[in-house]
Amino acid sequence: MDAKRAKTGVVRATTTAPVNIAVIKYWGKRDTKLLLPINSSLSGTLDQEQLHARTTVAASSSFEADEIWLNGKQEDISNQRLQNVLGAVRALAAKKDPEHPLKDAHIKIASVNNFPTAAGLASSAAGYACLVAALAELFGVQDQELTAIARVGSGSACRSLMGGFVRWEKGTRDDGADSLASQVVPESHWPDMQVLILVVNAGKKGVSSTSGMQSTVKTSALINHRAEVVVPQRMKDIEKAIQDRDFQTFGRITMQDSNQFHATCLDTYPPIFYMNDVSRQIVQILTQYNDAAGEIRAAYTYDAGPNCVIYCLKQHVQEILSLVCHYFPSSESEFVRGRSTTASDYS
Ligand code: 2P0
Structure with missing residues (x-):
């Protein structure tokens, strides 16, 4: 999924992200802004062919504002969690390259789920994981910090950035730097x-x-x-x-x-x-x-x-x-x- 530059000067990337289903449940936050949990959790990541979010992001300095469409309907981009995610990816890109070519670009986002949204099937997890993966592709940044960025969109989203079984450590720091997701085993470990x-x-x-x-x-x-x-x-x-x-x-x-x-x-x-x-x-x-x-x-x-x-x-x-x-x-x-x-x- 390379970020592609069209002739118009628009750069875009498309990615898909799977749903995860927790076997040790996340329930309760110790920080409602950074979405830091009161307990660690662990989930299995499902096969992407079945349930997934698909997100395309496009960036251009000619766009007048950031915009988002979810399942074909335009939504409010000023949503605090979206702003936190966009801000965090931009900050990560600026940290790696202060003169990043997209530093002044606005972003358009279109995301669709191939399953019921908000029905308790981890739609926000797949959605935010997918958004972060697409933005990371667009900005050319790859880092374990991406799981923390997905987390500020929706806590359980940090577990959808990896396959197999994934743990999300609650962490102890107030800034959330140690509240990250990591893989316990890849899917190949337990094929049955x-x-x-x-x-x-x-x-x-x-x-x-x-x-x-x-x-x-x-x-x-x-x-x-x-x-x-x-x-x-x-x-x-x-x-x-x-x-x-x-x-x-x-x-x-x-x-x-x-x-x-x-x-x-x-x-x-x-x-x-x-x-x-x-x-x-x-x-x-x-x-x-x-x-x-x-x-x-x-x-x-x-x-x-x-x-x-x-x-x-x-x-x-x-x-x-x-x-x-x-x-x-x-x-x-x-x-x-x-x-x-x-x-x-x-x-
Ligand atoms: C989980 N759930 O571990 C648990 C089990 C629901 C029950 O993570 O506020 O949508 O966005 O951090 O991630 C659902 O919580 O909540 C969830 P926010 P999220 O999968």
Whole structure:
């Protein structure tokens, strides 16, 4: 994806970025401007062919202003997070080259998601990761600092800049310089790992993650225990499980962490409900399935929405899809498969 200079003097770059699904959830900020989290988190990055954001950025000194279009609709470029991202990439470029050829250029941005936006499917993560990757291409800057720039757009976006399993360290510094993402293992480490997404409801969620987590931090009595005691141990344990390809430990921690994240939402006052009756029914079905198998075969996790994400191994995909089709024969739920194969394989 080289930044291309057209005859008109416009320079442009296009890139795509994938969705990530956390198995140790980020929930709560210690700094709402720099988007610094109260706990570290860890996610799997999905196959880009399935769910992605695609962003084109163009720069020219002949443009009169910065502008942005999301899914074909012009949005307000003065949005503080967008401004923070644009400012940070420009500052990084100026640090590397004070006479950078694009230092006086305005930028036009067009981004589209190929999946429902703001439905708890990590759309802001893919969107901001993609914007940062495209701007980095445009300005010719590559640096681990880019994960910190994606983070100031949307916290979880820093985890979408890499494939495989990715950790985001909460860091301890006030300036956020050590709150960065890094790869735990590449996708090739665990090729049997698959992700199924059961879209329970593709509508926009009622409580945004940003306001929901602030409300939790302010009112939940459980959230500090989670951030200070539970998550640090789980981060160590799940990283080891991933390194060892130990699906039993990985699956148990994944489900427990989802349960605890939603418990802190319930412990928020007033309470926040992201899962619905169908979400809970799926939990019961998968629990019975795992119990009957005598081992964990399907590890569910739910983000800030009702949709179910299942981590499982390749050899159990068909069985799990059959199970879900049995319980939801005429359902409007649809399957989107992450990682290595396409949705049409099972249609
Ligand atoms: C996660 N979520 O780790 C958790 C699990 C939702 C539940 O990261 O305010 O959209 O932009 O930093 O990144 C959603 O939070 O929030 C999220 P901001 P973000 O994936």
